[in-house]
Amino acid sequence: MTLKQSNPHLKSAAARAAALRLSAQTSSAVEGIRAPFAEGAKTELPASTEAFIAHWKRRVAANAR
Numbered sequence: 167m168t169l170k171q172s173n174p175h176l177k178s179a180a181a182r183a184a185a186l187r188l189s190a191q192t193s194s195a196v197e198g199i200r201a202p203f204a205e206g207a208k209t210e211l212p213a214s215t216e217a218f219i220a221h222w223k224r225r226v227a228a229n230a231r
Contacts (some may be wrong), residue, residue, distance in 0.1 A: 170176045175185065212218035 170182075176182050195221060
């Protein structure tokens with residue numbers, strides 16, 4: 167049995183999406199990255215996994231210390 171099947175909180179697609187967003191938001195706050203979750207922040211979903219990875223590689227390169 168997979169985690170998705172055994173955990174009642176993960177059975178609903180809407181509940182999974184909300185839980186994932188909350189997890190990312192709280193983890194990002196711990197790391198000090200709050201801008202993507204600021205009120206009114208515009209979020210666009212990447213077209214593909216490759217686009218997502220490329221976006222974050224650009225952000226890391228721009229913010230390299």
